[in-house]
Amino acid sequence: MTETDVLVPWPQLDQRHGPWPDGVRVHVWDGVTPASELPQDALDAVEFWVMPYAVPDADRLLPRLPRLRAVQSLSAGVEKLQPLLPEGVTLHNGRGLHDASTAEHALGLILAAQRELPRWAADQVAGRWDPHFTRSLADSRVAIVGYGSIGSALEARLLACEADVVRVARRARPDERVHAIADLPELLPGLDIVVLVLPENPATVGLFGPKEMAALPDGALVVNVGRGRTLDTEALLAETATGRLRAALDVTDPEPLPADHALRHAPGVLITPHVAGGSAAFRPRAERLIAEQIRRWAAEEELLNLFPRP
Template identity: 55%
Template sequence: MSARYLLPYAPDAIGGLPDGIEAVVWDGNGPAPEAGALRAVEFFCLPYMRHAAALPLLPTLPALKLVQTLTAGMDDVLPHVPAGVAACNARGLHDASTAELAVALVLASLRGIPHFSRLQAEGRWSQEFHQSLADRRVLILGHGSIGQALAARLLPFECEVVPVARRPRPGEGVHGVDALPALLPTVDVVVVLTPLTAETRHLVDAGFLARMKDGALLVNVARGPVVDTDALLKELNAGRLRAALDVTDPEPLPAGHPLWHAPGTLITPHVGGPSSAFLPRAERLLRAQILRYENGEEPANRI
């Protein structure tokens, strides 16, 4: 029986496949399965954090009809998806984990945790005042599902959340990007959560950063190229702004890059998604999508 699915997890791990349906399992480690085993594959779920190794397979699958990612962003995948093949992202999968990391980055930066960690390594006790998240204004740039999850987590900290999306949604209190010039000078923290598109590449440029108030914090948990790295470095080196970055441009950030040692900068290596929250949500999403496909229904999160 020919396998119609190419999956990163064994069928048993996602609750099994419908009777009579088989899958080839490949998690991106080691050589890809031989072409003969993949000739009937219609549904390909790219392995998480290793999907770059899987992209060369896409044009070699003659029966391919649907590509499923386990990432929210698809900027690096879409150029490789053959014409006529559906592409679906994992909207909702990373909401909890990425929003949680964004809160952690904001809190760590405002409360001086990296500074105190360095003092601990030196065996120094130094009581100091640092900013609190309470009473701060936090602008969320990108009010999709992760942005909404972040807002829900921020509000109990007694801060004011200012949501911004591509287009305004007045009934929901969401501003459009055209309001950014007026909003940026009024906020203490900007969290970037936009997808990477032609329109958002370098959206956070020199002009954007110049409008942020002195001492403000920029947090990027979206994609590195949304921020103009050179423009950000100028502000960081001048000591006017601070940054907490889970994503960078370039990425991975090479040793010796000036961002590593820029003043007031906290860097994590693109770990918004990979946490203990990932796997159970990935398995649920993948099983639900397979059942939709088997039932002839429109797949969720189609791009």
């Protein structure tokens, strides 16, 4: 490729990751600067766009990119973005960028719930202490439902905490000791903790519902760091209202969660606002991916992380 224009979300990437290949012209849009300030003649030439991360309406720029051929998202879940792209434009996701951050956050949610950290924090502020034994992650049986790259990263951390890990994915992979989602009915009664790391698609919406929750033993913990709609909110509210199940959620349905939503006040429920992937570990990994993708683009090599069209 002799000359090509790319649009990236951060400036000075070449200073941290080496000079850009010959013929590559780099433009910057962070998603915060008004798009109206971007010169149209520069946008007319852009062929490869790295979208700014966590900017909900960044796709508003698409109509102004007539020569666009490839889009790199820094998010792992791109199901809602794909239908917006013109025919012939390839989409590449941020698979792997959030593995460490999300796994770390999931582990934090589990430990906070098992060791009752919210209760201790409340007692600290109230000026009282009520020492008692709590549950433990060690020796707990934990199922990771959606065993991909994030699930694998979480497994490593759980094993370090001496938990017993059960791998569950869409399809069974006996050679990797991975159960199929269809096996959940027989697995659930023996679990202490279930961690959902599922994408949102027609097969996963509402996948973990009343039947699945009813199959869990009393006191089990349901964790969701995937997508909110994979978990039935009403069923979860019914189970937590009685104290039978507990939950630790980074994603919810609806999302964002209204200030007066019942989940916010449900007993035994810990919630964070979809921030599992947002840590200092993200930026360096994202920059390395961008640099590698631009190198491949300039060399006319296959780009990483292609998200297939349905």
